[in-house]
Amino acid sequence: MFVILVYDFEQKRVGRALKTCRKYLTWVQNSVFEGEIGEANLKKLKMELNKLMDKSTDSVIIYSFQSTKYSKREVLGVSKNSQEFIL
Amino acid sequence: MFVILVYDFEQKRVGRALKTCRKYLTWVQNSVFEGEIGEANLKKLKMELNKLMDKSTDSVIIYSFQSTKYSKREVLGVSKNSQEFIL
Numbered sequence: 001m002f003v004i005l006v007y008d009f010e011q012k013r014v015g016r017a018l019k020t021c022r023k024y025l026t027w028v029q030n031s032v033f034e035g036e037i038g039e040a041n042l043k044k045l046k047m048e049l050n051k052l053m054d055k056s057t058d059s060v061i062i063y064s065f066q067s068t069k070y071s072k073r074e075v076l077g078v079s080k081n082s083q084e085f086i087l
Numbered sequence: 088m089f090v091i092l093v094y095d096f097e098q099k100r101v102g103r104a105l106k107t108c109r110k111y112l113t114w115v116q117n118s119v120f121e122g123e124i125g126e127a128n129l130k131k132l133k134m135e136l137n138k139l140m141d142k143s144t145d146s147v148i149i150y151s152f153q154s155t156k157y158s159k160r161e162v163l164g165v166s167k168n169s170q171e172f173i174l
Contacts, residue, residue, distance in 0.1 A: 004091060004150060008117045008167060029146055030095045031117065049163055058164045059116055063091060066157035076133060076147040077140050080095060 003042065004063040005033045013052060020048050028081045090129065091150040092120040100139060107135045115168045 005025055009017045018027070024045045025033035037045070042064070049060055065071065092112055096104045105114070111132045112120035124132070129151070136147055152158065 006093060006116055006119045029093055029148060032093045032119075032148070046161075046163060053164050055164045059167050060163040061116060061119070062159075062161045062163070064159045064161070065152070070153035072149075072151045074133075074149045074151070076136055076149070077142045077145045080146050 001037065001039075001042075002065045002068045003033075003035060003037050005045075006061050007031050007049075008059045010054065010057050013054065013058060016052050017049065017058075020045070020052060026081065030080070088124065088126075088129075089152045089155045090120075090122060090124050092132075093148050094118050094136075095146045097141065097144050100141065100145060103139050104136065104145075107132065107139060113168065117167070 003025065005021060007017055007021070008031065014031075021027070021033045024037055024041050025035040028034050042062075046062070053060065090112065092108060094104055094108070095118065101118075108114070108120045111124055111128050112122040115121050129149075133149070140147065
């Protein structure tokens with residue numbers, strides 16, 4: 001499935017959050033990741049983030065899409081990650 | 088259609104970007120907006136952001152989905168915007 005993940009971590013944990021997300025998804029912009037990921041890996045990513053975060057201050061939103069049909073991805077201005085994208 | 092918008096603006100323009108996006112979408116997290124929006128309003132939002140941004144440093148990514156069938160929205164940790172969401 002295709003996933004968009006956005007997070008908002010306190011400064012002292014954001015480095016580890018970045019490292020964790022980068023193992024599974026592509027960094028596209030400040031605190032934004034995206035990519036194709038399987039159910040098992042998404043489960044692992046969520047477990048690692050849950051362990052790492054302070055649930056009273058940190059926030060992660062995960063949008064998952066079984067299909068990317070009828071969807072579009074558009075960039076205005078500079079593309080912070082020059083990689084080609086599948087959407 | 089359902090839209091997720093993420094931006095990365097230089098400090099001096101981020102206030103105006105926030106104000107502009109809030110006219111059309113719901114703020115959900117630091118530099119992340121989402122919501123249902125029509126074609127005409129999306130066009131207006133893009134025009135306003137294009138006018139406001141410095142295209143060599145600022146970045147906006149707009150993911151648009153004609154259908155939110157087979158999709159899911161999940162929050163880990165604190166939900167920065169307590170509003171209920173349609174996804």
